[in-house]
Amino acid sequence: xxxxxxxxRGRGWRLTSQRRVVAEVLDGEHVHLTADExxxxxxxxxxxxxxxxxxxxxxxxxxxxxxxxxxxxxxxKRYDPNAHRxxxxxxxxxxxxxxxxxxxxxxxxxxxxxxxxxxAVTAAxxxxxxxxxxxxxx
Amino acid sequence: xxxxxxxxRGRGWRLTSQRRVVAEVLDGEHVHLTADExxxxxxxxxxxxxxxxxxxxxxxxxxxxxxxxxxxxxxxKRYDPNAHRxxxxxxxxxxxxxxxxxxxxxxxxxxxxxxxxxxAVTAAxxxxxxxxxxxxxx
DNA sequence: TCCTAACTTGGACTTCGTCTAAGTCAACAC
DNA sequence: GTGTTGACTTAGACGAAGTCCAAGTTAGGA
Numbered sequence: 001x002x003x004x005x006x007x008x009r010g011r012g013w014r015l016t017s018q019r020r021v022v023a024e025v026l027d028g029e030h031v032h033l034t035a036d037e038x039x040x041x042x043x044x045x046x047x048x049x050x051x052x053x054x055x056x057x058x059x060x061x062x063x064x065x066x067x068x069x070x071x072x073x074x075x076x077k078r079y080d081p082n083a084h085r086x087x088x089x090x091x092x093x094x095x096x097x098x099x100x101x102x103x104x105x106x107x108x109x110x111x112x113x114x115x116x117x118x119x120a121v122t123a124a125x126x127x128x129x130x131x132x133x134x135x136x137x138x
Numbered sequence: 139x140x141x142x143x144x145x146x147r148g149r150g151w152r153l154t155s156q157r158r159v160v161a162e163v164l165d166g167e168h169v170h171l172t173a174d175e176x177x178x179x180x181x182x183x184x185x186x187x188x189x190x191x192x193x194x195x196x197x198x199x200x201x202x203x204x205x206x207x208x209x210x211x212x213x214x215k216r217y218d219p220n221a222h223r224x225x226x227x228x229x230x231x232x233x234x235x236x237x238x239x240x241x242x243x244x245x246x247x248x249x250x251x252x253x254x255x256x257x258a259v260t261a262a263x264x265x266x267x268x269x270x271x272x273x274x275x276x
Numbered sequence: 277t278c279c280t281a282a283c284t285t286g287g288a289c290t291t292c293g294t295c296t297a298a299g300t301c302a303a304c305a306c
Numbered sequence: 307g308t309g310t311t312g313a314c315t316t317a318g319a320c321g322a323a324g325t326c327c328a329a330g331t332t333a334g335g336a
Binding site: 152153154172173174189190193213214215 | 301
Binding site: 014016018019048049050051052053056 | 282284286
């Protein structure tokens with residue numbers, strides 16, 4: 001995420017304080033915030049930022065490939081800034097905690113041609129589920 | 139899905155016409171309806187069935203393990219009656235069409251212990267994405 | 277410094293889903 | 307067959323997440 005602002009400027013982005021704050025909030029490893037959480041953290045730094053701008057900016061970051069959208073449970077989408085290193089997600093069924101994980105092998109390779117139904121398959125997302133150490137019984 | 143009604147009765151379900159209609163609508167291969175689509179089809183057979191009952195019944199079927207909930211895109215959840223045979227999903231990025239697919243190997247095995255962060259990992263869901271024959275250019 | 281297209285804002289609106297209180301009925305007992 | 311009862315269903319209000327729009331503001335080039 002470090003040089004994100006530079007990359008965005010290079011793509012013709014107008015660098016407003018709102019966009020800067022959203023990009024700063026979305027920084028780090030294992031960050032998977034909802035739009036509302038991003039808005040709450042952004043508000044702490046820039047009190048008048050609106051929800052619409054947060055949604056707009058997140059949508060633009062996703063379209064530019066700088067941020068991944070993670071739809072894990074049919075509730076609010078989460079935004080993952082770690083878009084430049086391939087990874088999958090491990091989610092706690094108890095508390096909803098999310099970790100980035102790196103399985104070995106390419107999941108795409110496991111889908112034989114006969115099972116592709118003529119699709120041009122380009123990506124595979126894997127979601128692992130289980131209980132985290134805090135939610136595990138005993 | 140064939141003997142679903144029998145299984146449900148065996149579990150103490152009261153077999154109402156509404157539940158029967160919802161179960162009938164959710165029958166077949168590659169069926170992935172949203173709750174609203176289920177409601178629309180159920181209404182065709184039983185005009186006075188309410189949305190709340192469709193949601194209740196779908197939730198119960200999911201809790202009983204007879205139907206899978208598929209959250210593919212952060213929009214409406216889809217309901218997949220093919221719960222008794224392990225499978226994954228292939229989704230068209232163009233039109234949203236969904237197919238059940240059967241990759242080989244166990245995706246769970248690809249996640250090394252060092253990448254499990256102490257979680258008791260129990261399941262892996264894979265979503266393949268690409269363009270279906272109708273949406274493919276040329 | 278000025279100008280203007282791009283950006284932001286607040287609030288209304290949509291979609292998807294949940295909840296509740298009142299009414300209905302499947303299944304069991306007789 | 308009839309009665310009883312708790313489980314089920316209903317309509318509509320409500321809530322959460324996200325989109326849209328017209329009006330106002332501003333970053334960055336001239």
